[in-house]
Amino acid sequence: MLMTGSPSLYEKRKGVYPKAVDGFYRRLKWAVMVVTLAIYWGTPWLRWDRGPYAPDQAVLVDLANRRFYMFSIEIWPHEFYYVAGLLIMAGVGLFLVTSAVGRAWCGYACPQTVWTDLYQHVERFIDGDRNAQVRLANAPWSLPKIVRRLAKWAVWLVIAFLTGGAWIFYFADASTLQQQFWTGTAAPVAYGAVAVLTATTFILGGFMREQVCIYMCPWPRIQTAMLDEKSLVVTYKHWRGEKRGSLKKAQAAPDIYGDCIDCNQCVAVCPTGVDIREGPQIGCITCALCVDACDAVMAQIGKPRGLIDYCTEDDALAEQKGGAPRAVLNTLLRLRTLAYFALWIGVGAAMLFALGVRTRLDISVQQDRNPIFVRLSDGTIRNAYTIKLRNMEARPRRMQVSVTGLANAKMWTDAGSREQASSALTTMVAADSVEKLRVFLLLPSAGPVREDFAFTVRATDREGGGDSEPARFERP
Amino acid sequence: MADDKRIDAATGTEIKHHEWDGIQELDTPLPRWWLWTFYATILFAIGYMVAYPAWPMIDRATGGLLGWSSRGALDKELAAREQQMAPIRQAIADTSVTVLPHRPQLMQAAIEGGRAAFRVHCVQCHGSGAAGSKGYPNLNDDDWLWGGDLAAIEKTIADGVRNPDHQATRQSLMPAFGKDQLLTAAQVDDVVAHVRAISGQDRANAASRRGAKLFADNCAVCHGPKGAGDRTVGAPNLADAIWLYGGDTDSIHDTVWNSRHGVMPRWDDKLDKVTVRMLAAYVHSLGGGETRPETLTKPGG
Numbered sequence: 001m002l003m004t005g006s007p008s009l010y011e012k013r014k015g016v017y018p019k020a021v022d023g024f025y026r027r028l029k030w031a032v033m034v035v036t037l038a039i040y041w042g043t044p045w046l047r048w049d050r051g052p053y054a055p056d057q058a059v060l061v062d063l064a065n066r067r068f069y070m071f072s073i074e075i076w077p078h079e080f081y082y083v084a085g086l087l088i089m090a091g092v093g094l095f096l097v098t099s100a101v102g103r104a105w106c107g108y109a110c111p112q113t114v115w116t117d118l119y120q121h122v123e124r125f126i127d128g129d130r131n132a133q134v135r136l137a138n139a140p141w142s143l144p145k146i147v148r149r150l151a152k153w154a155v156w157l158v159i160a161f162l163t164g165g166a167w168i169f170y171f172a173d174a175s176t177l178q179q180q181f182w183t184g185t186a187a188p189v190a191y192g193a194v195a196v197l198t199a200t201t202f203i204l205g206g207f208m209r210e211q212v213c214i215y216m217c218p219w220p221r222i223q224t225a226m227l228d229e230k231s232l233v234v235t236y237k238h239w240r241g242e243k244r245g246s247l248k249k250a251q252a253a254p255d256i257y258g259d260c261i262d263c264n265q266c267v268a269v270c271p272t273g274v275d276i277r278e279g280p281q282i283g284c285i286t287c288a289l290c291v292d293a294c295d296a297v298m299a300q301i302g303k304p305r306g307l308i309d310y311c312t313e314d315d316a317l318a319e320q321k322g323g324a325p326r327a328v329l330n331t332l333l334r335l336r337t338l339a340y341f342a343l344w345i346g347v348g349a350a351m352l353f354a355l356g357v358r359t360r361l362d363i364s365v366q367q368d369r370n371p372i373f374v375r376l377s378d379g380t381i382r383n384a385y386t387i388k389l390r391n392m393e394a395r396p397r398r399m400q401v402s403v404t405g406l407a408n409a410k411m412w413t414d415a416g417s418r419e420q421a422s423s424a425l426t427t428m429v430a431a432d433s434v435e436k437l438r439v440f441l442l443l444p445s446a447g448p449v450r451e452d453f454a455f456t457v458r459a460t461d462r463e464g465g466g467d468s469e470p471a472r473f474e475r476p
Numbered sequence: 477m478a479d480d481k482r483i484d485a486a487t488g489t490e491i492k493h494h495e496w497d498g499i500q501e502l503d504t505p506l507p508r509w510w511l512w513t514f515y516a517t518i519l520f521a522i523g524y525m526v527a528y529p530a531w532p533m534i535d536r537a538t539g540g541l542l543g544w545s546s547r548g549a550l551d552k553e554l555a556a557r558e559q560q561m562a563p564i565r566q567a568i569a570d571t572s573v574t575v576l577p578h579r580p581q582l583m584q585a586a587i588e589g590g591r592a593a594f595r596v597h598c599v600q601c602h603g604s605g606a607a608g609s610k611g612y613p614n615l616n617d618d619d620w621l622w623g624g625d626l627a628a629i630e631k632t633i634a635d636g637v638r639n640p641d642h643q644a645t646r647q648s649l650m651p652a653f654g655k656d657q658l659l660t661a662a663q664v665d666d667v668v669a670h671v672r673a674i675s676g677q678d679r680a681n682a683a684s685r686r687g688a689k690l691f692a693d694n695c696a697v698c699h700g701p702k703g704a705g706d707r708t709v710g711a712p713n714l715a716d717a718i719w720l721y722g723g724d725t726d727s728i729h730d731t732v733w734n735s736r737h738g739v740m741p742r743w744d745d746k747l748d749k750v751t752v753r754m755l756a757a758y759v760h761s762l763g764g765g766e767t768r769p770e771t772l773t774k775p776g777g
Contacts, residue, residue, distance in 0.1 A: 011505035208509070215507055370605030374616040374763060377716035379676075384616075384763060415580070417767045418618070440763050 015137055016210060016273035018120055019130040019265070023292025032108040033117060041162070044169030048072070053431030054394035061171050067432070073355060074432075076392055078362075085351040089344060096340035098226045100332050102233045102310075106220065107287035112212050115163065115205035116271065119156055126152045130268055156206045157198070164197030210272035213285060220282050229313040232331055234286045236266075236277040236308050239320045247301060259303050266290035266308055276308055286310075361397070362390035363457040365469045373474045380444055381475050387437045389457055391429040397459045399435075401425045405453030406443065406473060414438040426460070443473060565589075565750045573626040573753055577767075583757060590758025593751050597743065606762055611721060611738055618764040619718040621710045622646050625766045628707075630756035636742035637710070645742060648710035653694065654733030663690055668728045674703045674715045677723060 046058035048071055055062065060069040068075040068083075075082055097105055106113060126148055127133045139145055168190045169177060180186035181194075204212050213220060227233065241260030250257040260277070267275045269290060274283040276290050288310065295305040306325070315326050368384035376382055391397050402424035403409045410421035421442060429435040456468040482491045490503040525531065528540040539545075564585050568576070576583050595604065601612045608614035618624065622632050632646060639645040653659040659667065670687030672678040692701060698711040705713035712720060721727050721736055743752055759765070 010508045010511060012508060211507055211509070215510060368605070370603075371607035371614070371616055374607070374614065375717055376617055376764075377619040377713065377718050379717035382616075382763060414761050414763070417765075419767075438761075 013211065014273060015134070016271065017130045017133040017137070018271045018273075018289070019268040019293075020124055021265075021269040021289050021293045021296070023289075023295060025288035026292050029108055029117065029287060029289070033114050036109060036111075036114055037118075041166050044166065044174040050074075051394045053396070055173055057173055059170065060173070063171060065432075074392065074394075076390070078390075079358070082351060082355070085347060089347050089351075092340055092344045092347065094223075095226060096337065096344050098223050099228075099231060099334075099340055100337045102227060102231045103220070103223050103284075103286040104232075106213070106223070106285035110219075110285075112204060112217070113271075113285060113287065115159075115201060116209050118159060119205045119209075120271065122155045122159070123152055126155070153202075153206070156202055160198040160201035160205070161194070163201045164194040164199075167197050168193050210283060213272060214283055220285075224282065228336075230331065230334055230336070232286075232310045232312055232328070233280055234276055234284060234288055234291060234308065235311040235313070235316050236279070237306070237311070237316065237319065238277065241277065241307050259298065259307050261297070261301065263297055265293040265297055269293040359465065359467060360392040361399075361457065361459050361465045361467050362388075362392065363401075363455060363467045363469045364388045364390075365455050365471045367471055367474075373476065375476070376442075380442055383441050383443075383473050385439045385441065385455070385471060387439050387455060387457075389427070389429050389435045389437065391431065391433060391435070391459075394431050395461075396431050397429055397461050399427055399429050400458050400460050401427070401437065401439070402456055402458070403441065403453060404456055404468070406441075408444050409441055409453075409473075410444065411439050411441045414440070418442070441473065443475075568753055569750045573630045573756055576626065576753070576757060586754045586757035587761045589751070590754035590756070590761075593747070593755050594758055597747065598755070601740075606759065611736070613720055614718070615759050616762045616764055617718055618766075619713060619716060620707065620764070620766070621705075621712055621720075623707045623766075624760070624764055626756055626760050629759050629765070630753060632740070633755050633759075634742065634744040634752050637740040638737055639739065639742040642742050646710055646740075648698075650698070650711075650731075650735040650737070652733065652735040655735075659690065659694065659732075663687075664729060664732050667691055667695065667732055668725055671703065671714050671728050671732075672723075672725060675717070675723060676715075 043059050044057065047056050048058035048069075049056050050069070054074070055069065057069065058071050060067075062069065066077045094105070123133065127136050136145060136148065165181070168181075168186075172190075177186060177190065181190060208216075239258075241258045243257050244260045244262040245253075245257035247261045247263075250259075250261055266277065267273070267290075269292070270276070271287065271289065272283040272285060274281055276284060291306075291308050291310070294308040298305050298307055310328065311319070311325075312331050315323075315331065319325055364387070366386045366388075368386070372383075374382045374384070387401060389399050389401070391399070401411075403411065410423060411425060412418060412421040413425060418440075421440075425437070425439065427435060427437065452470060452472055454468045454470045456466060458464070458466040483489070484491050484502055487502060487504075489505075492501040492503050494501065525538075526540070527542045528544055529537040530540065531538040564582070567582055568586050568589075571579060571582060576586060594602075594606065598606070602608050602615055603612070606615040613619075613621065620628070622628055622637070631644075635642060635644045635646060637646040638648070651658055653667070654661065654664045666683045666687035667690050668687070669678065669681065669683035670685075670691050673680045673684040673687075678684070691699075691703070695703070698709050699705055699714055700711075703714035705711045705715075717723075719727065720738070721731055743755070747755075
């Protein structure tokens, strides 16, 4: 124990050299890794035919034109509340998952976890398993060590580059951008994004690893606050394991020693270097590789599995008092989890409903306020409005703007003149675009002082549809 | 102080001296990368302070070795913007104002440019919405003293109205009928009654009938026999609903008695040709702009 002198400001990182392990949770982790990486790398290449006027990339965040495409859904900037809805779902989803299965996100689906896992696999492939890695790390620099290090870093860099490279395909047509990228004609921001993401992937996945979870990430702190005694966490059943002793000692004195034979396999396989037998801790991402390792050992020494296992704190206490283990499914069904689930489903259903009934034709009217009205030489009063016609469909549409609730009103645009004034205007609105019209509205007869009325717009193509927006006509 | 050090036996880490509800804090060392990142930010800050303006002095901040200034950055951006706009400005300069409406995109660019220039040079008199005020014409309406087509508007802006020392300026002169004793007080009252009648504000009566004769003799030469005005001399239409100086009896009386001589500066010596053209396009777009150039004959009687 350090009892004298001032403690250093620095804490040197203790190397973590996770041992390879096999088992149910390891295979689950592989499956999640394959699925998430496939989604990440594959999604930009999915095609979705939207006709000649819209891009045919299934998922596309078109920042330049401010459109977001996701399969058959197209989001316009003013429909950004769908994104707010998704964020709410993500937030409630975090509550839901944490309440039900603890830090499963951290253990399986978090990008930091997935890429670190991938990098560690590469490391194992080049440097060998845990013991070889430790030996290599402690060995002085020599040609073989340099070659191995360079090879490992090169593979890491390739993965990092592919990771950063795939990101930009979500923001532009993937095949076009790929060609532009290699021929040096892509936008500078594309190269910048790839460079930054390559560097962060290389550093965070290759070198920082568990330090990201422990020092940089706010998620574990939030999640730790959301866990309760009914949440599933990876638990060491100390009443069954203690007192620890070697297999030989345990066999010699089975009354004194518990099931834990202190083989240290749970620590050796842990990607964050945690000793789960010390209880729940922030470094534990509940990936359950220690469960796999311990179960294998228990099988070898002929003891039941589950010395380390997913277990709620309540169940652990019950088991300690001699209760039977509860099925995992039962831990999922509890009021808190169901309430989160209902909320999550509710928000999702509301969004789906809103998506179903939303209109693809929109009018917005802004009245000129300066001047609020204009008296013309014949004594009539003219008001002016800026009307925006949104055609949110991927085909050009002919739209008619008319006025209801204001008798004898005549209108014309700033492209025409008063002689051409009529009761309705017709204009073509290009596919997926907004047409801005400045409209002058004239009320020849003396009407009431103020009158509320509505502009209506109707798409006059085959499929019809219409929208209206209330406006006012101001008089002296 | 060194004696006060308390070390946590389990971790070997120093315990800090504060305590809340029995909870104590370990003085856990930071990771090396964290500290180095922190030191790097300090170095960056020092470098930044040397390279960029940073320290406030008495009248200005230190200059910084790179010579960067927000004003310089703005100048650079403005220059870049100017360069970007250059082809459009050139196209507007090369396009006659009468042809401009036939090139809708160019016209739109001219209107936007004119809107910006209007806010700098014109709002002082004509108001931010170009609605004018007493003595300053409303540019949104369809009443034009000198014509409301693009060419006429462009000339009015370029040469001004009654602008001294400028040959090409718009020039008109209304006599001060009362002040200069061209008409008697009673005659002025009769003319005012006539003008009220032809503009539909009062019914014809004995005074206005007397005024009609006086109007034909004194006013019709500029304002036309029916008071419809004449754009060649900038004589306002007296028969319509729009009054630059007010259409009530007192205002009209004041105008006839003292005369009015509104002045607008010429802008061709302060603004370049393109800006004047863009201003014309903007004013034309406000709603009163006329599509065809008016014939330069007196409106038919």
